Amino acid sequence: MIYLDYAATTPLDPRVRDAMLPWLDAETHFGNPASDHAMGRSARAAVEQARTEVAALLGCGPDEIVWTSGATESNNLAIKGALEFRGLQGAHLVTSRIEHKAVLDTCRYLETQGLRVTYLTPQADGLIAAEQVLAALRPETAMVSLMWVNNETGAINPVAALASQLRERGVLFHVDAVQAAGKLAIDLAQTPIDLLSVSGHKLYGPKGIGALFVRKRPRARLAPQIHGGGHEQGMRSGTLATQQIVGCGMAFRLAGEAMADEAHRLLALRERLWTALQVLPRIYRNSPAEAGVPGILNVSFDGAEGESLRAMLPALMVSSGSACSSATREPSYVLRALGRDDELAGSSLRLSMGRFTTSAQVDAAAAQVVEAVTRLRAWSPLWDAAA
Amino acid sequence: MIAEPTVNVFGYPAPVWQRFRAPRHAGRLPADAIGVVEAQAGSAAARTMLRLQLAPGTGQARFQAYGCPVTIAVGEWLAEQIERRPFVEWSRIEASEIREVLEIPEDKLHCALMGEDSLRALAQQIPPSDVSKTS
Numbered sequence: 001m002i003y004l005d006y007a008a009t010t011p012l013d014p015r016v017r018d019a020m021l022p023w024l025d026a027e028t029h030f031g032n033p034a035s036d037h038a039m040g041r042s043a044r045a046a047v048e049q050a051r052t053e054v055a056a057l058l059g060c061g062p063d064e065i066v067w068t069s070g071a072t073e074s075n076n077l078a079i080k081g082a083l084e085f086r087g088l089q090g091a092h093l094v095t096s097r098i099e100h101k102a103v104l105d106t107c108r109y110l111e112t113q114g115l116r117v118t119y120l121t122p123q124a125d126g127l128i129a130a131e132q133v134l135a136a137l138r139p140e141t142a143m144v145s146l147m148w149v150n151n152e153t154g155a156i157n158p159v160a161a162l163a164s165q166l167r168e169r170g171v172l173f174h175v176d177a178v179q180a181a182g183k184l185a186i187d188l189a190q191t192p193i194d195l196l197s198v199s200g201h202k203l204y205g206p207k208g209i210g211a212l213f214v215r216k217r218p219r220a221r222l223a224p225q226i227h228g229g230g231h232e233q234g235m236r237s238g239t240l241a242t243q244q245i246v247g248c249g250m251a252f253r254l255a256g257e258a259m260a261d262e263a264h265r266l267l268a269l270r271e272r273l274w275t276a277l278q279v280l281p282r283i284y285r286n287s288p289a290e291a292g293v294p295g296i297l298n299v300s301f302d303g304a305e306g307e308s309l310r311a312m313l314p315a316l317m318v319s320s321g322s323a324c325s326s327a328t329r330e331p332s333y334v335l336r337a338l339g340r341d342d343e344l345a346g347s348s349l350r351l352s353m354g355r356f357t358t359s360a361q362v363d364a365a366a367a368q369v370v371e372a373v374t375r376l377r378a379w380s381p382l383w384d385a386a387a
Numbered sequence: 388m389i390a391e392p393t394v395n396v397f398g399y400p401a402p403v404w405q406r407f408r409a410p411r412h413a414g415r416l417p418a419d420a421i422g423v424v425e426a427q428a429g430s431a432a433a434r435t436m437l438r439l440q441l442a443p444g445t446g447q448a449r450f451q452a453y454g455c456p457v458t459i460a461v462g463e464w465l466a467e468q469i470e471r472r473p474f475v476e477w478s479r480i481e482a483s484e485i486r487e488v489l490e491i492p493e494d495k496l497h498c499a500l501m502g503e504d505s506l507r508a509l510a511q512q513i514p515p516s517d518v519s520k521t522s
Contacts (some may be wrong), residue, residue, distance in 0.1 A: 288394075304435065307455040311407065314394035343434060378412045379459060381438040381451040382431050 001369075002361045003317040006354030007151055007296055012247070013204035013355070019250040020206065027051075033240045034231065043242045047094060049269055050249025054211055057252045058177075058196065059187035063216060066232045067245055070177045070210040071223075072102040074197035074235035077212055077236060079106050079145055081222030084092045088114045092143040096120040096128045097337040099147055103176055107145070115139075125288045126155035126338050130162040143172040148180035152319075152334040154287045154296030156184065160191050161360065167192040172220065178202055182255030183263065183293050188213060194220040198252075200244065204355060205251030209244035212236075230241045262355065268296035269353050269362050273297055276366030280373055286335055286348060300335070301369075303383035304376040306346035312372035316365055319350045396491045399456050400490035402464075408458040412466035416440050416449050421516065426508030428501045429454070435498070437462050437505045439469070443517035446470055461485055461502040469509075474518050478510035 009107055023029045023046065031039025033047045048062065055062040071273075083091055095107055097119045107117045118136045119268045120128050133144055144166055144222060148159045159175055166173045174195040180186065181198045188196065196213040214220050214235065228237040274297055286298035301309065306320050322333070335345035335371060351365065377383040402434030407425050416423050420442045430435035435454035439462070441447070448469035456487045464485065468477045482499040485491065 044429045301455075305454055308407075308459060311397055311399070311456045312392050314392050314396040343431070346434065379410070379451055380453040381427060381436050 001316050001317065002310040003358065004351045004353060004365055005317045005319055006357070007154075007350060007352035008319055009201050009207065009275070010204045010354055011356065012206060013254060014134055014176070014249065016205055016247045016250045020243045020247040023246050029242070031242075033241045033242055034229070043240075046242055047240055047245050050245045053249035054198070057182065057186070058198070058213055059189045059191075060213055061216065063233075064188075064213050066235050067240060068210045068212055068236055069181050069200070069208055071100075071176065071197045071199035072210075073236075074199075074210050074212040075100070075102040075145075075174075075176055076106050077222060077225050078197060078214075079103065079143065079383045080225055081235070082143060082172055082174070082220060083110060083115060084143050084223040085221045087259060089149040090114075090140055092116045092118070092138050092140045093145060094118045094120065094133055094135050094136045094141060095145045096122060096147070098122050098126070098128075098150055098334045099145065100176060100178070103145055103147070121337055122155070124339060125291065126150060126153045126286065127288065127291055128157050129166065130158045133162055134165060135170060141171050142173060145174040146174070147178075148184070148186075149177075149296075150295045150334065151179050152286075152293040152296075152332060153298045153338070154179070154293040154352075155178070156288075156291045156293055159193070163192045179293060179296075182252065182259060182280065183295065185259070188215075194218075195222075200248035200251055203251045203255045206244050206247040209241060209248045209249070209257040219336065221372050258355070266353050266357075269357060269359060270294055272359060273351060273353075273362045273366055273380045274299075277369060278364060280286045280370055283373075284340070284344060286340065287337060296350065296355075298335075298348055298350045298353075300340060300344040301373045302344065303380055304347050304373045305380075306348070308376055309347060309349070309372055312375065313368055317382055318365075319352075320346075320348060354369060396410060398511055399460075400440075400492070402489045403457050403460040403491070404491075406460040406463040410450075410459060410463040412449050412463055413451070413459075414449055415451065416442050420428070420445070424509065424512040424517075426512050428504035428508060429458075435501060437465075437501050439465060439505050439509045441469055441509060441513070444515060454498065455495070457489070457491055457498040458501065460489055461491075461498050464489060465506055467488055467501055469506075474510070474513070479504065 031043045033043040051065045052064040052274050120132050172194045175193050176197045182203045191214045194215045198211050200209040226237050231237045282302040284300040332345045392408050412513035423442050427441040437453045440449045448466040450466045452459045452462040482503040485499040485502045
């Protein structure tokens, strides 16, 4: 088995696991962080230490971090919370067609409640240009929600350049940074983003924990989406999951320590993989070479039907488009938005590498893909006709 | 030599998986084979296509398929039947039989229907003088 699906989720780093285990102990570490006694205070201290570690990676203050159950909840809280606080009627939001479903479905829900939404189409390289966003703004635009890094192609949007221009115009800026955190330098002290979503399990932390950055100055105001107890400064009620939060904090700390070296290593692996695949004619790189995150390579294979290609690769853990939408077996909506036809969108593989990926694994994976595509093309009447 | 996929991760029916992982009739008949007839169903636009070939003189059959594993398995099974059964039998194979033998689920029924279409089209291509050679 070769795991090349790090963009879907990552394995728990053993150091993260070690940090979490004491907080699962039934004798001394199970206290509620909200309880005012020794065990509660101990848990609370661990939660606040983790908050500091997440904030350090993002370049913000610990009091600007709100714990959530994951990035889907963070995105929901940011968009629904900010727009409900402002008032939905007459409000306008700008986003893109290639956002994660957690943003798109939230926007579609809010459209039923009166919000008006502009969905931008990416350029041919998969990027949303700052100029596109600015051109879509209206006097009533309340928010822009844009992902920093696209989860399917790895394309890096010009978020930092856009942030200051939106601030000048008084438009709230929410960024889904799930695929960016720990891979790109993020400094929220210098980048005027108002709301930013991150996840633990994309960074070798546990599943079920995420965070939302909510800027204090100028303050981004949110209507809570979960009521009951007033936890997290009233923005997200619910007993805090100490062991998950401690794991998330450790994961973010480790990611920060390794980020520069890891970026170089993953970039080399990505290009090694691309070079190895290029023995096949008529393959198409859906990931930008320059403005792409180091660990993601998305490729379409002309003449190899997508479902059969997946079935041919049982020992290779990769995604056909978004992991979240693979179950629907529909061609990737992201790749279709990039202008790929249904055939090429359906025949795409997203190969995403991470902390535990080796060059030997990359070579073996490339060999398996080359064999599978060659086999399917040899059987195809369409490939025969096109040859 | 290309390796065969060994694990049926996505849970295809056993008769489908067996033929998808190691088809014996995939490809084209030799270019110098005599009197080869061929027919196809499906289209590139529909993202699925099946082509059948038969050399009446030798009774050899081949298939080419573009589509999901079920499509490929249908092609393999039909080529097997064309070689094994007389013309009067294989030319009357219906989608219901393909579906039953390969245990094709409802959502893949279109693969069986395409198999029937390609078989009918192939039968129509065979000159009456060659029908006896394929029996």
